[in-house]
Amino acid sequence: MSKILYCRCAFAKVVPDATKDAVLEKLCESGAAFESVADLCEMAARKDERLNDLLAGDEGVKIAACYPRAVKWLFHNAGVSFPNDGERINVLNMREQNADEIMESLTQNDDE
Amino acid sequence: MKNDIHPVQIILYEGDGAQALAPSERFALISQMLDKGYAVLRVTASESGSLPTLSPGIPLTVIGNFDGSAPDLEDAAGRTGITTHDISGLAVDAVLALIEQGRVADQTGLNQPGEAGMWKPWFPVIDYDRCTNCMQCLSFCLFDVYGVDDAQKIQVKNQDNCKTNCPACSRVCPEVAIMFPKYASGPINGDVVNQADLEREKMKVDISSLLGGDIYSRLRDRSEAAKSRFSKERSPDKALEERKRCLTKLQQSGIIPDEVLAELDLASLPSPEEIQRKAAEAAARAEAARQAAAAESS
Numbered sequence: 521m522s523k524i525l526y527c528r529c530a531f532a533k534v535v536p537d538a539t540k541d542a543v544l545e546k547l548c549e550s551g552a553a554f555e556s557v558a559d560l561c562e563m564a565a566r567k568d569e570r571l572n573d574l575l576a577g578d579e580g581v582k583i584a585a586c587y588p589r590a591v592k593w594l595f596h597n598a599g600v601s602f603p604n605d606g607e608r609i610n611v612l613n614m615r616e617q618n619a620d621e622i623m624e625s626l627t628q629n630d631d632e
Numbered sequence: 633m634k635n636d637i638h639p640v641q642i643i644l645y646e647g648d649g650a651q652a653l654a655p656s657e658r659f660a661l662i663s664q665m666l667d668k669g670y671a672v673l674r675v676t677a678s679e680s681g682s683l684p685t686l687s688p689g690i691p692l693t694v695i696g697n698f699d700g701s702a703p704d705l706e707d708a709a710g711r712t713g714i715t716t717h718d719i720s721g722l723a724v725d726a727v728l729a730l731i732e733q734g735r736v737a738d739q740t741g742l743n744q745p746g747e748a749g750m751w752k753p754w755f756p757v758i759d760y761d762r763c764t765n766c767m768q769c770l771s772f773c774l775f776d777v778y779g780v781d782d783a784q785k786i787q788v789k790n791q792d793n794c795k796t797n798c799p800a801c802s803r804v805c806p807e808v809a810i811m812f813p814k815y816a817s818g819p820i821n822g823d824v825v826n827q828a829d830l831e832r833e834k835m836k837v838d839i840s841s842l843l844g845g846d847i848y849s850r851l852r853d854r855s856e857a858a859k860s861r862f863s864k865e866r867s868p869d870k871a872l873e874e875r876k877r878c879l880t881k882l883q884q885s886g887i888i889p890d891e892v893l894a895e896l897d898l899a900s901l902p903s904p905e906e907i908q909r910k911a912a913e914a915a916a917r918a919e920a921a922r923q924a925a926a927a928e929s930s
């Protein structure tokens with residue numbers, strides 16, 4: 521099972537409230553362990569050392585945030601290399617996708 | 633410094649030895665902690681979801697329904713200070729207050745969204761898959777947000793200097809390589825760049841026609857004037873007047889939003905000479921980087 525990371529985008533109103541609330545609500549209803557951060561942009565700006573730990577290891581990471589291109593280079597901006605393969609890291613876009621679709625990807629078993 | 637804030641880790645522990653919260657309570661607690669700027673790890677008893685990562689050395693606060701007594705936890709390696717709280721029976725507000733008290737007592741800073749004086753994370757993010765290192769952004773930015781690394785590669789160096797809600801540099805990038813993830817629309821927000829975006833950007837004014845043309849001609853006029861025996865030192869008023877004209881030009885171009893321009897402190901802006909010097913420096917850097925890259929590949 522992949523690690524799940526949820527970004528709240530707390531410093532701006534660019535991710536629709538309905539989507540980010542619905543995704544978090546469903547995560548809270550699920551039995552899944554997950555990590556959640558207030559704002560990945562803010563962490564990247566501070567070069568928060570936790571960003572490194574979030575992607576560390578070989579396991580898959582599913583990130584519910586915004587556009588994959590933005591998320592990838594935000595990590596890079598913080599000095600954290602973001603694997604390019606698209607296999608290990610999967611970014612779900614709460615600005616475009618709906619909550620059900622995102623939840624399905626987040627909670628799907630990796631070997632399914 | 634705006635970003636000189638140390639991270640805090642909060643764990644909502646629902647594993648062995650603690651009662652799970654009701655889903656609605658869990659959602660209320662986590663969403664409110666996130667909206668206050670905290671990062672929260674939820675640890676469950678189930679096998680579902682792999683265990684969140686702990687970052688050694690960052691202070692940890694563990695909360696959970698521990699039925700009256702929170703366990704004493706200690707990092708065996710002694711690197712992480714751990715505080716535990718039993719939150720049984722506490723309302724969300726009370727839990728938040730508890731965490732906040734601990735944070736203040738530990739003198740740990742936190743960027744709090746929505747609080748007066750807090751910095752909105754607004755800064756350019758470069759997509760190096762697209763960037764050609766042309767240095768137009770470095771040349772354009774009036775606030776020295778950009779710089780280069782040892783290999784002469786463009787970098788976002790002083791992101792704190794970036795003006796909130798100003799996406800101007802992304803509009804001068806010919807490769808659509810600069811993103812502002814919190815921008816409203818694509819491709820600046822990170823959305824996929826399509827051919828139409830690229831065509832539009834390619835047609836864009838470059839920095840010299842945007843600012844330089846005017847500045848160069850004014851400088852030329854002035855150097856002519858300087859030759860005249862009636863010329864005298866430019867007055868501060870005149871300098872300010874030139875900056876204003878420069879800004880009007882930017883405003884008319886639509887590249888810098890009006891509300892951003894309105895907030896700029898005119899006197900703190902670089903003079904036309906500085907802008908010209910920066911543009912020349914950036915061009916020289918771009919050329920040096922291009923030559924270095926060419927030498928490496930040959």
Ligand code: SF4
Nearest residue numbers: 527529560561586813
């Ligand atoms: S990564 Fe995307 S969703 Fe997260 S804070 Fe930045 S803009 Fe918002």
Ligand code: SF4
Nearest residue numbers: 763764766767769805
């Ligand atoms: S303006 Fe040039 S150097 Fe700056 S990000 Fe765009 S392509 Fe790279």
